[in-house]
Amino acid sequence: STSTQKAAESAQTKPAAKPDKVTIMLDWTPNTNHTGLYVAKDKGYFSKEGLDVQIVPPSSQGTVEQLVATGKADFGISAQEQVTDARVQGLPLVSIATILQHNTSGFASLKSKNIQTAKDFEGKTYGGWGLPSETETIKALMEKEHADFNKVKIINIGDADPIASMSKGSIDLTWIFYGWEGIQAELAGTPLNMMWIKDINPALDDYTPVLVTSEKMIKEKPDVVRRFTQAVSEGYQYAIKNPDDAANILIKNAPEEDQKLIKKSQAWISKQYQADASQWGVQKASVWHNYAQWMFEHKLLDKMIDTNKAFTNDFLPKA
Amino acid sequence: MLILKDVSLSYQDGGKSVLDVLKNINLEVETGKFVSLIGPSGCGKSSICNLIAGVEVPAQGDIFLEGRSIKGVPGQVGYMPQKDLLLPWRTLLDNVALGSDIRREDKRQSREKARHWLDRFGLGKFAEHYPHQLSGGMRQRGALLRTFLFGQNTLILDEPFGALDALTRREMQEWLLNVWSQSRPTVVFITHDIEEAILLSDEVVVLSHSPARILDKIHVPFSRPREQDLLLSGGAINIKKHLLDLLNGKRNV
């Protein structure tokens, strides 16, 4: 069982004199995007690496990027869009691993609305999260199909339940993570039309969410970053192999949440973590570059950034 | 006819014991008569006024006005409390016209009337002042005028002239006698000034120390209209002496 396993593992490694305390701030409420982290904590992967990790959920989407940039949190979960935006504004953020190899998000709408292409967005109400990347993406998409962006009503829906908002008819479409909101819609028996981001344009198949830290961490405590990434990687690999068990660990750590949802979501998402990649977490320079380039071309970025500074694969375990 | 029948009143004394204030008070005031109440401080005079005004309810007994019980029924008599109680947010003029406002009478008319009377009371200049800008005697006159303009057939006046100097007091007494003789309301009048009681009343009721009982009721036989000189007459001096003795506890009844 877990306890004997733990004992065995800690016997193997050197008795860490004093574990390094690190914190990681999530991007949202704990969900199956984060399973690996909880597995790593629960299974003792962190302590094996001599780390004492505190996982801090922000309860709502917020300000991870600033916190990581200032060093208030050592690590964080963010997304490529935000990291790109943040770096444009000068935040010294670096992505050290991608949790999902492909973008599992997309524009969702009720089947009954029959929204198939960006052209259909005209006259509709979009409920978003208040991110600049959303409006920009939608704008770019629609311009490509010669649709009039001004005919879309953009609304911030903040913390409201997007699926319920659509069922109620307050909004027509929204941007969801299929692994969470999409699965919920399945469970609720609400058939959705998904316009996957990655299908719209290969350049948009960006990494989301990603594991980030600050340039300062990398410079001053590369060892901690390495050990951390190591353990997280192990955690996600466990989750890939044992979706059911991993789901239970998440449930244990977020007992307030819907178990059925977590189970079903985990079963779906475990297959997506590594997907077609050689290794969990690796990021391709092209993905980073293409996305930024596309944004810049559509005048969504003020200036082009050196995307190679925005991410690194250096801390992933050597295969 | 105003009748207090076997009226008793007591207060919960800070939650501990019971404080008897009035015990079996029986009092009859004929309609149109002027009756003064005198008695030692704290004996329960103001309490009697509160009972008649209907803002307090006796523990026992009943109160009748013209045959109807007015126990606990406010609004039947004109009442001038011992504290002047002008409303701090109303000017003197508006305070004096309060009764008309309560009766929803025409504002302009009531203000005109109030202003007329304020002039007569020598307060015309102060009509637009708020109470905190007035002297003690001015406030008291304002309160009296308010009660008078409220215009009931029964008036309960609790020490209306306490804060007035001798001269103003005499003027006010004369004014009161004058308006009283014109419309003949029933008046229950509280005073500490025995001469005042004699000068104004048809009857003076003397109350004992707390719990108050009625020590004596003295008929004042002088004919009206009365002048201040009356107080120098032998009859008045006799009554005065009798009252003083009663208050001093020298005379038993």
Added chain:
Amino acid sequence: MLILKDVSLSYQDGGKSVLDVLKNINLEVETGKFVSLIGPSGCGKSSICNLIAGVEVPAQGDIFLEGRSIKGVPGQVGYMPQKDLLLPWRTLLDNVALGSDIRREDKRQSREKARHWLDRFGLGKFAEHYPHQLSGGMRQRGALLRTFLFGQNTLILDEPFGALDALTRREMQEWLLNVWSQSRPTVVFITHDIEEAILLSDEVVVLSHSPARILDKIHVPFSRPREQDLLLSGGAINIKKHLLDLLNGKRNV
């Protein structure tokens, strides 16, 4: 020696015109003397008290106590205002001991002293009552006791006996004469009762209608200790007549 020198006071009359209340008042009160002020209602007696007590500042002139200017300096004299002004959140006992609290004296001791005096004033039973549970006369006696226990060498008493019946009033007068003759404070005493003024004072100061001027200062020559009977003497009756005439405006000075 308490000296008011050329003191004037006026109020902004509701923002419109200026209301002159006092005009060039000159008054000297020798230390240890008992001086009464009388005058028509609203003439400015309370205003004079406020000035001496330091809670108001004269527009002109100055006020000296024992040679030092006390213009606008509160806390130099014991002051009993016309309204009783007991603190609603303090029991009678605590109200009476207010002065000791302000001077940060020992609580237990001051309460003992206050209780002793309340007993003497016939208020012992009401020590734990809040002001709204007391009669008008009781509150006034409480306020007087508070001023007295505050224990200053100069006392300003603004109508201290206005709400008392004849008997209690006489008792209080006797008490006042008694404590005064023991410690001989300087007293400025306001009253509407001319007899009271004659009985108690060394000097009676008569004020005119507003704006107040001093009409006359009358020396009261009777020896002390004085008894109530003194008022029946020819000298007293003369003084009384003189004062009445002054107030009635019949006599020019």
Added chain:
Amino acid sequence: MPFKSGRFQKKWRDSIPTIVFLVICLALWQIIVSYFKLPLWLIPSPIDVLKAFWNTRELLWAHTLTTLLETTAGFVLAIALGLAAGVAMVLSPLIKRLFYPLLIVSQTVPLIAVAPLLILWLGYGLLPKIVTVVLVCFFPIAVSLIEGLEVSDDDLLNLLKSMGATRWQILYMIRWPNALPSFFAGLKIAATYSVMGAVIGEWLGASSGLGVYLTRSSHSFRTDQVFAAIVAITILSLFYFVLIAGIRRLALPWLHTKED
């Protein structure tokens, strides 16, 4: 006239220390930010904020108008409801017993918890924002009013009763003027919160308004714009606050003849 301008001058003179103090604070802030070269995204300097304010002035103005509309509507509604509730509860003890607990309970519900539900029920129009403003403002108004209406001088109440005044007359002749200071204290609290209420409402779901400007700026790491938004919100709130203070002066003349 000379009297009035005198008072005006006095007001000015009185506020000099405040202004000096504020200027010193701002200067200090500017110096610290410049000296330590703090990055813009962490904390902008006052000049950065001013620039952001100026650069986005048209946008900001458009958003401000939305918020102004929501706040005004909500505030007026909250006052009306607060008055109605206060008066009803003081006139009828039964109503008070039934609804006062509910009033309290309703306030303990955290806005951010019901906000998503509100949106779900009311949609994304103006309505939910006005409702949040009302929710935020109603309670301080109603509670202060009720407390004020209830603490009245017993003697005055008895006097009016003795004059046969109806409950309603006692209410508006005694309780109401007596409650005004407390009522205005409540209004001041409500005024300060009103704009915040609208911003929360917008943060829940909106397409325009200062809350939207705020979240968008925050999510694109434009801390200077975030501060500009905060400044705008503050100015707006102060506007309401000053308005209330002014009305208070007019509504309580008997206190002001004392204070002058």
Added chain:
Amino acid sequence: MPFKSGRFQKKWRDSIPTIVFLVICLALWQIIVSYFKLPLWLIPSPIDVLKAFWNTRELLWAHTLTTLLETTAGFVLAIALGLAAGVAMVLSPLIKRLFYPLLIVSQTVPLIAVAPLLILWLGYGLLPKIVTVVLVCFFPIAVSLIEGLEVSDDDLLNLLKSMGATRWQILYMIRWPNALPSFFAGLKIAATYSVMGAVIGEWLGASSGLGVYLTRSSHSFRTDQVFAAIVAITILSLFYFVLIAGIRRLALPWLHTKED
């Protein structure tokens, strides 16, 4: 003793209509939800909420303890600060002129806007939650207190002045007791908001507390649990409210000898 139990019984009898009313409301809610078969995500029925409450009772209790701790610490701190600010401002007009405007301005800043800054400065321990509680509670307390301290009977103030009382003595002998009713009105408002403040603080970033329970439930679409959380928050707030009301009774004996 019989007197006390009599009052207790009276209290009970007085609250019967409230309880009946509440039960009717709940029943109506249940019936409407059942009758129209409203989906859980839109609005759960009271029974659903009760079930959610019961099923997660241990979890809820653990979270409640965290929130309780934060709220209590913050509330106590807010009272202390409110008192200090109120007293300082009444004693010194200069302090008032300098800080009162700032106090107002500080309140107009929407919490959700500064929240990120708060964490940035204070980390995500207990501290930022306590600070949000203080921010939410301090203002109503301070404003009510200041308003209460300032509106005092001029005659009483003059009396104490004439007795040579120091400013400080005038403060605690006259202004303070006179301000108590208003102060308690402020405390009541603060008490109702206190738990909400903690929940907002938790929403910024926390691993335990009712706010965490709330968002997790909301983000995993458990509307029944959202309502259970709201109920828990409400109960907690009412606890504070009742506490304050009780203390008020003890602190204002001169009003209660009147009311009884």
